[in-house]
Amino acid sequence: MVSGVASYSTFAGLFIHAFFDGFAISAGMEFNFYLGLLIFFAVLLHKIPEGLTIASVMIAAERRRRTAFLASLAIGVATMLGILSVFILSGVNGRVVGFAFAFSAGASTYVGASDLIPEINHSRNRVIPLLVFGGMLLFWAGTALLAPLAGH
Numbered sequence: 001m002v003s004g005v006a007s008y009s010t011f012a013g014l015f016i017h018a019f020f021d022g023f024a025i026s027a028g029m030e031f032n033f034y035l036g037l038l039i040f041f042a043v044l045l046h047k048i049p050e051g052l053t054i055a056s057v058m059i060a061a062e063r064r065r066r067t068a069f070l071a072s073l074a075i076g077v078a079t080m081l082g083i084l085s086v087f088i089l090s091g092v093n094g095r096v097v098g099f100a101f102a103f104s105a106g107a108s109t110y111v112g113a114s115d116l117i118p119e120i121n122h123s124r125n126r127v128i129p130l131l132v133f134g135g136m137l138l139f140w141a142g143t144a145l146l147a148p149l150a151g152h
Contacts, residue, residue: 007061011071014054015078021047022082024104030090030097034146041142043079050075 002010021043029036051072058068089096120129 002057002061004061004063007057007063010057011054011074014050014075018050018075018078019082019085020104020107022079022084023086023100024082024108025079026083026086027097027101027104030086031101034149038139038142038146042139047076047079 025036025040025043027036028039054071054075055068058071059065063071086097086100089100116132120132123129
């Protein structure tokens with residue numbers, strides 16, 4: 001099973017990850033509403049597996065169901081904290097939104113390039129690359145659908 005330390009370190013990592021999910025949503029919304037909406041839907045699609053992941057890890061570490069539920073709830077709260085942080089920062093200085101947006105895009109690109117893609121390349125399961133490609137197509141389709149609304 002999973003050790004107690006591993007369960008809490010997993011929680012800490014997902015908490016930080018969820019914070020930056022919210023950060024990306026809010027920075028995208030501040031930059032361009034439709035881009036922010038696209039980011040929101042992308043983040044929304046992976047929130048359910050994220051909640052299931054932390055709950056599964058907590059239960060595998062022999063934590064109570066209540067602890068698993070609270071950990072999942074805290075991940076959602078972290079996302080909201082990320083959203084609020086950009087609103088607070090943008091109130092201090094409007095230029096901060098550009099920096100926040102660049103930071104969140106850079107963090108996402110880094111995680112994808114350093115962790116996600118190499119892991120996919122090492123996998124013997126050929127379904128996973130197809131799912132990643134499907135996600136890219138879904139993002140492209142969302143962009144194509146939202147472009148007329150944005151006036152592009």
